[in-house]
Amino acid sequence: MKSDFGKLKNYIEKNTVLMTELESLLTSIPALAPENGGDGEEEKCAALEKWLAENGITNLRRYNAPDSRVSAGFRPNLVAEIPGENSECAVWVCAHLDVVPAGELSLWNTNPWQAVVRNGKILGRGVEDNQQGLCSGVLAALSFVKQGIVPERTIKLLFMADEEVGSRYGMNFLIEKHPEIFGKNDRILIPDGGDPLGQTIEVAEKNILWLKFHTVGKQAHGSRPDQGCNAKLAACSLALKVHGLESVFSEQNPMFEPCRSTFEPTMQYQNVSGVNIIPGDDVFCADCRILPVYSLDEVRKEVARIVSETEKEYGVKIQVEELQAEQSKATSPDSPVAQELSGAIQKVHGIQPRFIGIGGGTVAAGLRNSGIDAVVWSTMDELAHQPNEYTVIENIGKDALVIAYMAC
Structure with missing residues (x-):
C-alpha cells in the first residue's frame, strides 16, 4: 500500500550504509566465468544465499544451469521471493552475480577484490556492475521484510549467472528451460545501466553481431x-x-x-x-x-x-x-513497466525520466524477444569494466526507494 511508503523510505534511508557489508562480502569472492579464467559464480551465490536467509529473506529457489567446465558442475541462478497481496503482477529486480576480471592491477589504487569505503563510495571490482543493483533490490525487499509489511505486489529478486559472456547459463537458460517463472504481466527491472542522475530508462538495444x-x-x-x-x-x-x-x-x-x-x-x-x-x-x-x-x-x-x-x-x-x-525487440515507452517506473522516479525523486536506446547488450534482449517487456534503469556513474570501479553508496538507497514504491 502506498500509505506504507513513509515507513519503507525511513528504513531504506537509515540502512543504506549497511549495504556496504553485503558489497564487501560479494566483492571478496571473484565470480568469473570460465571464459575469463574463473570457476563460475557458485561460491558467491552460496554466500549471498546464506546472507539473505540470515537477514530474513528465506523464500529462496535455485535454477542451476549444468556446466561441466566449473568445479560445481553448474552455474547458479537464484530467485528470492517476498510474497505480496498481488502475485499476478510481480515486481522483478534482475541482477547478475558474475563480474569481469580486474585487468591491469597497476591501474588500481586499491585491491580490486577488497571493497574499500571512501568518501561516500565503495571501490572494488563488481561493486557497481552489478552489485549496486543487486543491493538496491535486496534493500528494497528488506524494507518490507524487516518491518513486517506485506507488499502490494510480490517482489522477486533474480541473481543470475553468466551475464558478462553471453547469458547462456543465466537469463537465456531461464527463458529457455524455466519460462514459467516470468509472468506476462510482471514488471521487470534490470538495474544494469543508467546515468548519474537516474533520468534515463533504456527500452531498446541495438542488435549485436x-x-x-x-x-x-x-x-x-x-x-x-x-x-x-x-x-x-x-x-x-x-x-x-x-x-x-x-x-x-x-x-x-x-x-x-x-x-x-x-x-x-x-x-x-x-x-x-x-x-x-x-x-x-x-x-x-x-x-x-x-x-x-x-x-x-x-x-x-x-x-x-x-x-x-x-x-x-x-x-x-x-x-x-x-x-x-x-537481435532484440524494443519495449514500448507506453508499456506498463516503462510508465510505472517513470512515474515512480518522478514521485520519489522529482525527476522527469526520458526513454533511450543503447548500443550495449543486456539480458533485457532475451526477455523482450520472448514477449516480456523489460526496462534497464539505475542511478550510476557507469564505471563498469574500468579500473578503480566504484559505486556511490547513496545511489543504492535512491534506487531501492523507487523499487519499493513500485511494489507497495
Whole structure:
C-alpha cells in the first residue's frame, strides 16, 4: 500500500550504509566465468544465499544451469521471493552475480577484490556492475521484510549467472528451460545501466553481431610477395569493407548514442613472428552494433557479399564465425513497466525520466524477444569494466526507494 511508503523510505534511508557489508562480502569472492579464467559464480551465490536467509529473506529457489567446465558442475541462478497481496503482477529486480576480471592491477589504487569505503563510495571490482543493483533490490525487499509489511505486489529478486559472456547459463537458460517463472504481466527491472542522475530508462538495444574473420593465403619470404598470398593485406581490405557497412546501413535514430549503426574491426590475432615473413594466415574480429530497424540476416547477407568480393580480389579463402548474435525487440515507452517506473522516479525523486536506446547488450534482449517487456534503469556513474570501479553508496538507497514504491 502506498500509505506504507513513509515507513519503507525511513528504513531504506537509515540502512543504506549497511549495504556496504553485503558489497564487501560479494566483492571478496571473484565470480568469473570460465571464459575469463574463473570457476563460475557458485561460491558467491552460496554466500549471498546464506546472507539473505540470515537477514530474513528465506523464500529462496535455485535454477542451476549444468556446466561441466566449473568445479560445481553448474552455474547458479537464484530467485528470492517476498510474497505480496498481488502475485499476478510481480515486481522483478534482475541482477547478475558474475563480474569481469580486474585487468591491469597497476591501474588500481586499491585491491580490486577488497571493497574499500571512501568518501561516500565503495571501490572494488563488481561493486557497481552489478552489485549496486543487486543491493538496491535486496534493500528494497528488506524494507518490507524487516518491518513486517506485506507488499502490494510480490517482489522477486533474480541473481543470475553468466551475464558478462553471453547469458547462456543465466537469463537465456531461464527463458529457455524455466519460462514459467516470468509472468506476462510482471514488471521487470534490470538495474544494469543508467546515468548519474537516474533520468534515463533504456527500452531498446541495438542488435549485436560479433564476427571472427579467418583469412587463409600463402606464407612467403618478405622479399618474394610474388611467391605468396598475403593474408594480412586481404584482411586489412576486408576490415575496411566491414567498417564501410556503416554507409550501407545508414539510417539514424536519435534515441541511440551514437545514433547510427557501427561496424568496428577490433581484436587482432598474432599471425607471423617476423617482419620479413608475408603472412599466409590472419584472424581479426569485428564488433557490429546495428539499429533495430535492420535485421541480422540483412547484415549477414552484406557480410557474405564483401567476403566473397575480397576472396576474389586477393585470391584467399575467408572463414567467418559468429561469436555472438543478438537481435532484440524494443519495449514500448507506453508499456506498463516503462510508465510505472517513470512515474515512480518522478514521485520519489522529482525527476522527469526520458526513454533511450543503447548500443550495449543486456539480458533485457532475451526477455523482450520472448514477449516480456523489460526496462534497464539505475542511478550510476557507469564505471563498469574500468579500473578503480566504484559505486556511490547513496545511489543504492535512491534506487531501492523507487523499487519499493513500485511494489507497495
